[in-house]
Amino acid sequence: MLNFDKEYFNIGYLDTLAYKNTFVHRLDPRVKLVTTIVFVFMVVSFPKYELSKLIPFFIFPVFMSAAGEIPARFILKKLLFVSPFVFFVAIFNPVFDTAAMYNLYGIKFSGGWVSCISIMIRFTLTISSALLLVATTSFPGVCRALERLYVPKVFVVQLFFLYRYLFVLAEETMRIVRAINMRTFGRKKYGLKIFISTIGLLFMKTVERSERIYHSMCSRGFNGEIRLLKMDKTGFADIVFAVTAIALFIIFRRYDIARILGELAL
């Protein structure tokens, strides 16, 4: 029943990473969000047999994790953990696309292998950049950025609330699960019946909590209007960061830096 503690501390860990104070952390959340989105668009916009042009793009996640002091091992672990679905889809490319594409000293590489590797590289790039965005911005920071980019307020507030109570409810769940474990003599497997009543119990506690929250909001003057604190400012450093990053992405997208470098070297 418990792969629970692990997941819980995982979110907690990402959250603590976001409160470091580095150059990357100090950047305006909007700038980081927009840059990351541009990055993802660039990476996925390559045709499916692209390999060498993708490699220079690693500079972005590497920079973010190095300058933001985010442990690369943690990011890689997370990537590995969610890779099965993509891998499962990509691994069929070599099966269905067998036309030879590269011939390296007599060893033939089919187009399928090339596109399969390409998919895995895209996966690494896009997912790590998303993780690094939260790890260097904090989730409330991302929400503030969304609000200032004109995402509907109800949705932004929903995100704030969800994030705020995620930890509270996770602790609640932990208490319930611990109570069950103590009464079942450490049995590891649980059937549907116990599962459903556990979730049901959690649900009831959740609704009761939401009523208490509502009352306390009312007593603090909540009248249906949602107010958010705005404090991010775009400074000179932010503009430099965004312009440099996006200019680099455009260069990487247009020119095959890796191939040019390889030709120069050989």
Added chain:
Amino acid sequence: MHMSDALLSPAVGGAFWAGALGVIAYCARKLKQKIDEKIIPLMGVLGAFIFAAQMINFTIPGTGSSGHLGGGMILAVILGPYAAFIVMASVLSIQALFFADGGLLALGCNIWNLGIYPCFIVFPLIYNTLVQAGSSPKRIVVVSMISGVAALQLGAFSVVIETLLSGRSELPFGTFIYMMLPIHLAIGLMEGFITAGVINFVRSARPEILESVSVSKDLSPGISLKNVLAGFLILSVVTGGALSWFASSNPDGLEWAIEKVFGTSELSEHEKGIAPALKHVQNKTSFLPNYSFKHGDDASEKEKSKEAWPNIAIGTSVSGIAGAIMVAGLILLCGLGIKFVKIKRD
């Protein structure tokens, strides 16, 4: 089940983002019109509830593996479609950012696949028409299971369509469908069963909770036929151009599969085929309107040169690989350099 950035093309990802954002904006407006303040904290906490519930596993009977709650159906039943959709979108956003489920571009697809179908198709058309306030627990179980299956089948089918339209994967339509749908049949049955179980459990233990919740549900009374039709219209606009392309050039999924197995790849055309239909939406959403479409041409060039590849001098591909290794090395050095400077400064 989560769609992933790596399998998407910008056109498909952008189109589904546009769709998802449009529906979020629509729901936000609907909620604002008839806001019951009470629902705001409830929505937030229920989003967190879905997460907490997903952290608990159960053992699937007959097999050793474990499953957990998805959430879309139970939210729709409790909150009504508009609020449920917003909550589901927020849950998926957190999953994309914290659990690396899918990625930023694929988030649009995921909100579409896991939010739209349970909230705006299955709930109003199946669940709400078949279950009334006084329905028996058994009826709730049966209807929930049908709903769960319908929602997840639609979602899984969408994943297949999105993957195929993007043209990054070589999986033939038929094979992919055969793999996705049966798995999600099982998942859908479980989802429905759990949803019904929780609703029945709460109904027997503390019926007043569901009643108090359904007071706030009144702010989005049952969807009218007009809204459902509007939903279908959005759906058909997004998938329509694409599907009609499939219909015209691939009369039969199996034929297509055979064609693919024998290696006549038409994927570059495929990209071009959907491009015009989606270009309008893309132009609106993309940060660099004309830019990301360049890959259509790139792909065709690549495709043309593909035949020539084996004849091309070894040198070209070797220099590509050598260059790639060098660039990767340089990037790594940059990273280590930054780290080193930081440590020194401390």
